[in-house]
Amino acid sequence: MAASLSARPRSAGLLLAGCLLAVALSLPLAVLLGVADVPLADSLATLSGGGSAMARSILLEFRLPRVATGVLAGINLAVSGLLLQRITRNPLADPSILGISQGATLAVAVFLLVTVYSHAPGGNTLPDLPVAWLPAVGLVGGLCAAGLVHLLALRHELGPIRVTLCGVAVGALLHALAMGVIAGWGSTRVEILLEWLAGSLYARSWDHALFLAPFTMAGLALLPVLLRPLDLLGLEAAAARSFGLSYRRAFTAVLCLASGLAASAVGAVGPIAFVGLLVPHLARFVVAGHRALLVPVTVMLGAVVVTAGDLAGRLIGGADEIPIGVVTALLGVPVLILLLRKTP
């Protein structure tokens, strides 16, 4: 479908080289550029072990972990979107459309408010809050939402449209509940929750990157094993079964993997919309026919889109940086509309 956007064949080597170049350009730029001006020589010295104390602190404690978290979250969301689009046979599937992000949001909101009330009633600054737990809590919430969608859709043979609509319904319900919880009990902590809600890489530390890394690695390691079931899941259930696939089991396994990837990313960086939706399409457009390259290109572009989007948000917004979630929403909607209009 999206492949029809471009029909010109390209050489596979050139393609990979181009993607690698994009990665090689965007990552160092994201580390070297920022609101605080660090001289280039100082930055380079820092990265090779020396550098001034200020440069060391800015680069090693703020920018590097931020970029690393962004890269991992981008990969997770992009791969999750790719998997979800395949199993729902719906080019528009995405963790935030299937309710996974909303589940994570609700879990994080409830967790923050409960812990704050039970442990630090007066606390309303970031260090008072149990921020380190958020990724894990978000993960649990996202998985629960995905489980709910799966359960609701199960009765109807997991038809792709049913799964999508159940996802939209669960997402809308959980979103309303999350908003209600935040508005009802948030009081002075609304801003912190909103910052998280917008999807932001602000103040992400090495802890976040370390939390995400195992999910990313497990996901990438499992992908080659899942390639054949994934191809078959793109077919009708009956056709897939005739190829010897246990449809329901494969569907559930892929849904679990996709939700795990997405929910961990949402837990760490908040619900960044549209990355899971857009990057696979972008990748299909870029690979144009070289289907074997789709997964690696999706992974690379996921990293690039989040890193570059975050860099743009930091540079344009200045001190009031534009959260990455807003940047991706602004970029994503036109592309989404184009896709929807092209879908027959």
Next chain:
Amino acid sequence: MRRSLTSGGLIAALLLVSVLLGVWGLLLGSRPLRPEVLPAVLLHPDDSLEAVLVWTLRLPRSVSAFVGGAGLAVSGLLLQILTRNPLAGPGLTGVTSGAVTAILLCFLLLPGVSSAYYPGIGLAGGLAAALTTAWIAGSGARPMRLALGGISVALFLGAVTTYLILLSGPQAASLFFWLSGGFQGASWPKLLSMLPWVVIGTGGALACLRAISLFSLSEQAAAGMGLSLAFWKPLLLLLAVLPVAGVAPVAGHVAFVGLASPHIARLLHPPGPGWLIGLTAALGGTLVVAADLVARTVVLPRELPVSIVAALIGGPVFLHLVRNHRITSKEEG
């Protein structure tokens, strides 16, 4: 004939329930009133604390909740008929998000604009969002396209509003509370600013009964009976967005009422579109009055946004609809 009597009776019963809930609501709050005081306060308002509580806080609030709920429900009904899509409602078509975002933009960027213009601004935003969703969804009844188009519009606008609120600094908490929906700030002037929009929307719908009953059959039927689609579709869309535009400046984003009320009303088998509109409005109003009562009394002295209660009532209806085989069997084939 008997069915219209039943429907009329149901509407009357719903109105009665609303009134009873409203009167009960007058007694409840962080400072409860004794029932025997109420008649005196209602009949002879003076400067006493009780009178102020009843006349300037609780009464306008309950009335606003009823009017707002009725408006949102009628809006949802019109959108469902217009799009021929059971999942349509002010939320899932992006109308509410559009209205709320436009008002928020105006509030933050043009602080000089009087709040009297907010319904008009909300109308423009809501219409723009509805047209975008309709354009994305394309022609024909395709629940999935509409749901995905609407949800993307809502997600996009949600990201924008979140960022705007973050930029607004100290006002963030109160803006967020408004955005999440509720009637906590309702007063007589606010009720008066909302009322005409809801009345025009509902009255307009009742005035266009013939067109609405034809549209609920199919667009072809409407065109075949000599209705000009180019005239009636925009008109009905306008009527659908009017109540949302009126309610949004007062109550923000009240979710699920517009979606759920028409479906519950249909379950009661009204005999014609006129009764359907009446029942839907009465149900929506009663639902929101009840939800508002729960929202403001269940965690005293705190308040919940009315949306969380409405979501708990309307959400299951939504899930039931989605699971219902009829809706999607067409597409799944």
